[in-house]
Amino acid sequence: MSKHMMVATVLVFLLLCSAVPSYAPSVHTNFKCTENECNSCASALPDDYNGLNAENITFGDACYKGTDFLHPLEWWYFDAVFDNNYSIEFHIDLASIKGAGMVAVMLNVYDDGKLIFHSREYLLPSELNASKEKPLVFISGSKVIAGFIDNKGNWVFNLSTKMDGASINLKFASTTQGWKSKILNMWWWGVIQPKAYVSGVIQVLNKTMHVNGTGYQEHAWNGILPYVKGWYWGKFASNSMNIIWTNIIEYPWKRYLMVVLNKDNGGYVNIPPEKVQFSMSNYTYNDGWKIPASFHFGIEYRTIRADITADATNIIHQFSIGLFNYWRYHVHVRGEISYGSETEHIDNYQIMDFTRLW
Template identity: 30%
Template sequence: METWYYDAIFDNNYDVVSLVNVFHLGVFSFAITSLFIYKDTKLIKNLRSRSPYKCFYGSEEIPLIKINDRSVINGYVDKPMENWIYEIKRGDSQQGIDLKFIKTAKAWKGKTFLGDWLVIPRFKVKGTIYLDGNSISVSGEGYHDHNNYPIYAPLVNKGYHFGKIPFDTMNITWANVTKNRRKKQLLIVLNKDNKYVSIDSDDIRFTVERQVEDHDKIIPTIWRLNVENDFLYLDIKIESLHFHYIHIPAVNYWRHHVRNIGEISIDDVSRKID
């Protein structure tokens, strides 16, 4: 299973998520494309479609994804500025998006119990959202990750949480992957000054402080993330403001809009986060 995930939060209180999921199942392979549009953290538009694998094209040379011969992801280098730019297009002028993601932070790769994980944690984003035939100009900040893991991985792992905490010009990406009751994988990567630092998992504490029931499952809605070492002190409460359920084959998935509240200290320079 392979996933291309992009999200963006805009200055006018809109935000979007664009997903491409490809399921490699031999002759039964297929692709699902999803677009979620939010206003004031609440879902207002949901566009999803399923296509046979023969309608999917993914370049092995450049970031280029096409569905039915139409580009949905097109990445290239803007030569005058040497910036990586990703054009994300979904839907049409009635319902859809036409966005440019301009990379502003260093990418990194990781490996979890699920599989491979490539993250570009911050972008400048600008473009247009189309809602009911109306065009809305937007600008803001974005995030991208690309996951590749065996189709059986969600079945042999209990679950995972992941999120991001952008602040100033920096970003924290975090994940908690649970294989079973005995095996958990904690991951935090800090992007700063066009570099990234991976935090030792022994220095990370991740706890769930509140849970609720949804779709016959118990899901967390308040987490706490703590780190304390010679370089970084972190104490963040992550509180879900709104969430919604997304069904993906073999996966139960909830997407949360959260508020990050707490304190971070890097090299003895402290900042409040809210």
């Protein structure tokens, strides 16, 4: 399929999606811009945040859900940071209505946070074959994602792909319970693996490496074309705890903050936004866009305490389907988390992103 035909398909798809109604909540939050040049209020600070809550997920939520006219979007996302300072990020984005649209497949490999390999393919929806009965995804006839529950009840996913001379064969074994959340009636966000032990082999630039590290997986379904301006997403992991967070920017300058703590071999805790002190700073220009490079979280909720800073070490600007811009961050995370009588220090590197529409 030619690039011109691909572009035409995307434009048709976006026009179709524009007919989908928005179901925006009626709750409003006031904002104050803190800088004269706020780049569409990217640095605006809210007087208060609206919250979103995690709820229980099932293994079936890792399966393909399918798209239709009202819900044309679905995606799968994996990332991992390895002990040898390499990291990977892989995702499949499906945008389809009755077989028209496209699939975007992307693989990024980083060395010490610097992008050393990038491959992206645009395919017809017919090139994606996935099961609604079990987590199983094929791209162009090759098995890419396969999930199962092991004899200890852990969720395990094998991720395998080869793109333009690079390949990954990785096993993601969950260390904690997943969860899901309905994101402003735009889609279901399934955090299948908030934290996973990752092992396997990656091949890149004629180098083969056996790797071990920490990873993350999400699956989103029943998606519509977003009516928000964009969102930040990130995670912090200590030895036995981790935090997943997202900060959603909605027109006109409302924000939603979601922070969820997971404990290894345990469950999750929703942390109310009013119990979180969140700030962004050290703004920089990247491809002409003004974006933050530092993030700080202070949390005090029941027996949970956290003081965490994430500073960008590298930021890569990329595109996916249609109007989506991604800034993929590698961040140096430092601080500590306390939960009950346990306190753990954090000094490691993680992947996070900022996604926005044009």
